[in-house]
Amino acid sequence: MAHFSCVGATAEELRETIGEIRDAGIENVLALRGDPPAGETEWKPTPGGLKYSTELIELLSSEYDFAIGAACFPEVHPEAPDLSHDLRFLRDKVNRGASFLITQLFFDNRLYYGFVRAARQAGIETPIIPGIIPVTNVAQIKRFTQMCGASIPQPLVEQLEHREDDPAAVVEFGVAYATAQCADLLANGAPGVHFYTLNKSPSTRAILSALRILRPWERAPRAGAAATAT
Numbered sequence: 001m002a003h004f005s006c007v008g009a010t011a012e013e014l015r016e017t018i019g020e021i022r023d024a025g026i027e028n029v030l031a032l033r034g035d036p037p038a039g040e041t042e043w044k045p046t047p048g049g050l051k052y053s054t055e056l057i058e059l060l061s062s063e064y065d066f067a068i069g070a071a072c073f074p075e076v077h078p079e080a081p082d083l084s085h086d087l088r089f090l091r092d093k094v095n096r097g098a099s100f101l102i103t104q105l106f107f108d109n110r111l112y113y114g115f116v117r118a119a120r121q122a123g124i125e126t127p128i129i130p131g132i133i134p135v136t137n138v139a140q141i142k143r144f145t146q147m148c149g150a151s152i153p154q155p156l157v158e159q160l161e162h163r164e165d166d167p168a169a170v171v172e173f174g175v176a177y178a179t180a181q182c183a184d185l186l187a188n189g190a191p192g193v194h195f196y197t198l199n200k201s202p203s204t205r206a207i208l209s210a211l212r213i214l215r216p217w218e219r220a221p222r223a224g225a226a227a228t229a230t
Contacts, residue, residue, distance in 0.1 A: 001069070002026050005034025006056050010048035014056070018064060030069040030102060031056045035147075043079075054092050061097025070098035072128065074106050074115040078149035087122040094126050101126050102194045105133045105150050107177075109184050130185050133196040134203035135174030138164045175203050179210045187216040 002021050006014065021029065033043070033053040045051040050059070053070060060068050070093040073086060080086040090101070101124075106112055112130050119128060135141045138160045145152055152160075156177065163169040182193050195204045 001028040001030055003030045003032060004056070005032040006045065006050040006053070007034035008046055008049075010046060011050060011059070012048070014050065014059070015063070018060065022064060022066070027067060028069065029060060029066045030071070031060055031098070032071055054089070054096050057093055057098050058096040067100070068098050069100045069102055070094070071104065072101045072115070072119070073104045073149070074111040075104070075150055083118060087119060087124065090119065091122060091124055094124055098126065100191075101128045103128065103131045104148055105131045105145075105196055107151070107156055107181070108153050109181055112185065112190070113188070127191040129192050129194050130190050131194045131196060132178050132181055132185075133198070134171075134178040134207060135160060136171050136198070136200055136203055137167070138170055140198075171203060175206045175210075178203070179207045179214075182207060182211055183214055183216040186211070187219040189220045 004018070004021070009017070018029075031053055033051075033056070035043070050056050057068055057070060060066055070090070072090050073080075076083050076086050077089075080089070094101075103112060103115070109130075112128075116128050133141070133144075141152070141160070144150075159173060159177075160170060163173055185193065195207070197204050
């Protein structure tokens with residue numbers, strides 16, 4: 001799946017890249033606005049480019065034959081004033097052609113379940129795939145969550161800081177925590193899991209190996225159960 005953003009390109013340049021993606025045989029695209037370029041704190045669209053991810057989704061759905069994904073935020077987008085506003089914008093993404101949604105990373109599954117319930121109540125029926133990141137570096141995950149507006153539960157912070165001077169122990173604990181998260185999500189009907197690997201796949205591979213043994217999805221009582229889990 002191609003992760004595709006509006007950053008640094010005009011609409012015509014975006015079309016050229018989209019054509020290359022299509023010609024390469026890629027069928028799934030995650031359409032993102034993108035973050036400000038390095039060194040900048042405020043998002044500014046490129047002259048002649050697109051301003052919102054909704055515009056990119058509409059371009060993709062109207063001119064190309066892709067399965068289009070969009071981002072959503074269990075803890076509300078950092079630039080949104082509240083959840084209601086965020087869900088209205090998310091519904092617009094779906095109406096313009098997004099056929100599946102992937103959440104921002106989170107460490108408390110209750111955030112995901114609550115967000116799914118709110119989305120369903122807002123009339124959004126599109127599959128919502130939880131985004132999970134296996135912690136591999138304490139300083140890195142603190143920096144990363146500050147940038148994207150995600151929170152780390154205090155008990156998890158304490159366990160990570162307890163192991164901070166032992167990188168191997170951090171990785172091991174990160175795998176165990178993410179495996180438990182994924183098992184709970186899949187057992188409660190989540191439609192899958194999207195991993196944020198940060199270009200480091202060993203932890204994700206270890207989690208997948210454990211999940212293949214546990215097979216938590218076989219315990220899911222029904223499709224969509226994640227919307228009612230607590």
